[in-house]
Amino acid sequence: MTDDVLLVHGGNPLEGEIQIRGAKNLVPKAMVAALLGQGPSRLRSVPDIRDVKVVRGLLQLHGVTVRTGDEEGELILDPSHVESANVADIDAHAGSSRIPILFCGPLLHRLGHAFIPGLGGCDIGGRPVDFHFEVLRQFGATIEKHPQGTYLVAAQRLRGTKIELPYPSVGATEQVLLTAVLAEGVTELRNAAIEPEIVDLICVLQKMGAIISMGTDRTILITGVDELDGYTHRALPDRLEAASWACAALATKGDIYIRGAEQIPMMTFLNTFRKVGGAYEIDDAGIRFWHPGGELKAIALETDVHPGFQTDWQQPLVVALTQATGLSIVHETVYESRLGFTGALNQMGAHIQLYRECLGGTPCRFGARNFNHSAVVSGPSKLMGAELVIPDLRGGFSYLIAALAAEGTSTVHGIDLINRGYENFMDKLRDLGAHIELPSEAEPVEVGLTA
Ligand SMILES: CC(=O)N[C@H]1[C@@H](OP(=O)(O)OP(=O)(O)OC[C@H]2O[C@@H](n3ccc(=O)[nH]c3=O)[C@H](O)[C@@H]2O)O[C@H](CO)[C@@H](O)[C@@H]1O
Ligand SMILES: C=C(OP(=O)(O)O)C(=O)O
The missing domain is CATH 3.65.10.10 (Enolpyruvate transferase domain)
Incomplete structure (x- = not known):
């Protein structure tokens, strides 16, 4: 020790x-967003911190190829082989960070199912994820809790919905964004968090082809699209x-x-x-x-x-x-x-x-x-x-x-x-x-x- x-x-x-360099509270989420694209994404100003390594490992386990680019702190994330990935070792990632919960929407869109290991993050309160699961249910997912984690299934394409968060949670807002962009129809999110890292995630998604508008009153409107591409982005x-x-x-x-x-x-x-x-x-x-x-x-x-x-x-x-x-x-x-x-x-x-x-x-x-x-x-x-x-x-x-x-x-x-x-x-x-x-x-x- x-x-x-x-x-x-x-x-x-x-x-x-x-x-x-890039924000801890944006970079891992922008890395997850790469899962939504048809082609590779290029993320710049990625810091050398453990939360990035954890998400890199999780993405690789899900079949995303992650390599460094020419610029220092540049990652290229290619999600072309997600469908053929073997996630048998996912338990090894239990307790590693808060980010695995944000894999739900992208994996449900790509594979129709997702397994999320137990979450980590700082011990500064109870840190429930009830808002996340509630919004995913509203999109049409079914959720089963297991001792090792949570298993989610989308029997058909997720559908846009109207959501009002009980509290402007950063993670739950990101959950909605990462899910709604490829859902069918329009999603209206009220009482959304509007932290700068969320606005930067919206910028990433917009570069990928998403249609997202931010109202003045913590309302975000997302019009689902059929397909997203990769992005090139420098993290805030x-x-x-x-x-x-x-x-x-x-x-x-x-x-x-x-x-x-x-x-x-x-x-x-x-x-x-x-x-x-x-x-x-x-x-x-x-x-x-x-x-x-x-x-x-x-x-x-x-x-x-x-x-x-x-x-x-x-x-x-x-x-x-x-x-x-x-x-x-x-x-x-x-x-x-x-x-x-x-x-x-x-x-x-x-x-x-x-x-x-x-x-x-x-x-x-x-x-x-x-x-x-x-x-x-x-x-x-x-x-x-x-x-x-x-x-x-x-x-x-x-x-x-x-x-x-x-x-x-x-x-x-x-x-x-x-x-x-x-x-x-x-x-x-x-x-x-x-x-x-x-x-x-x-x-x-x-x-x-x-x-
Ligand atoms: C990786 C990351 O970006 N972490 C940040 C993120 O955490 P995180 O996204 O986990 O924080 P939230 O904004 O979701 O949490 C805020 C409050 O909402 C509550 N809540 C949240 C979700 C839920 O389903 N149910 C519920 O009750 C939490 O217990 C907490 O009291 O935003 C926090 C608030 O700015 C920051 O301190 C963290 O650094
Ligand atoms: C609470 C924090 O992070 P996390 O949500 O990753 O635990 C933090 O960055 O201070």
Whole structure:
């Protein structure tokens, strides 16, 4: 297990430049969309992260040929042989990521049946997939649950339908898009999620020949077509990774230029970053984020679906808020259990109190349900190195930020989880001047507070 441990010697500002590539929350889905095409697709700016490897493996198992193109980060996906694939080994992919659920529509269209292994993804709430199965039933699929996964059948071509999601779920919206594009007739989706990654997936599907229009009121209309072709597409940059590095700059009093970061998908984050007292500068190629000196300011923050403050930004920002003066309030309204990571920050010296109530104004789905989903962060706190065990992807990156901002050395266990969504994060940390070591490289060190 020592390979999965990182020693972080904190106390130095992160400074320099890093490059981000395609979004973790778009790229695997665009790869799945390639299954819908008659011909090969070409996806550019694909990051080297584990979720991409998982989907690549699953596509290959389903007969899709996946090879790298001439450009760095380019994948060519050819679905010509899907019909003759042997998926006997699919169980090996159980628990690997959330993406297998999105294979349903494309496989039902191509083969008339699909087997979906158990899902993985971050442990930040119950993460049910009831909306997915309900919409697939509405399209005409039948669904059987088995201990190893879910088996779906479409006895005939799936039919367009009218759907209203109970909540604007990102995954369920993508499920509808990937299914409706080849269904017979028109699908009207109400209360859809409209995250930038979804809009980019719509762009991919439109390039393939789909007819999709977005209304102003979370309504999406999809007119099914008989056939789709391959696409050529450059994935939108990872705004979640960009925000994570921006929070690292703020918490460590650093200065990071993020090449590839874009303003429009980050507008809400940029406003919050400025309210906290962070500085940024946008140019054609990226965004520079830095701590301008002086005190950071406490804020009230509520996570929400787009265009609200994205939940995946919450954990890294909370680390920066431990350095702000006063009481910050954070109300997590997207996942019921996304604040558990704060316990370890308290062991490092932070003062974060969790509440079951909806603090900050708007009542949410979790208010009356006994979940610790609001936090009061009291700062500024001096953080000390600690022994940390990574709980989930963003929580893991947040622990790295905290360890880098802390005095002394932290031992961070479970760092491999970060590879799921952050490309080459250790190289990037080193490029930014972080003092990190794998235990095999380290002199014996004195570890700070223990967890
Ligand atoms: C791979 C990927 O893109 N992951 C992102 C995606 O996750 P994911 O697509 O899984 O998230 P959803 O938007 O579906 O989930 C939002 C909320 O809806 C609930 N829900 C969802 C589906 C369902 O069938 N039933 C149900 O109750 C969830 O429990 C959660 O409370 O969007 C989230 C919200 O922006 C992000 O945090 C994740 O990074
Ligand atoms: C929650 C996340 O991802 P996933 O849905 O893949 O678990 C995330 O990216 O922070």
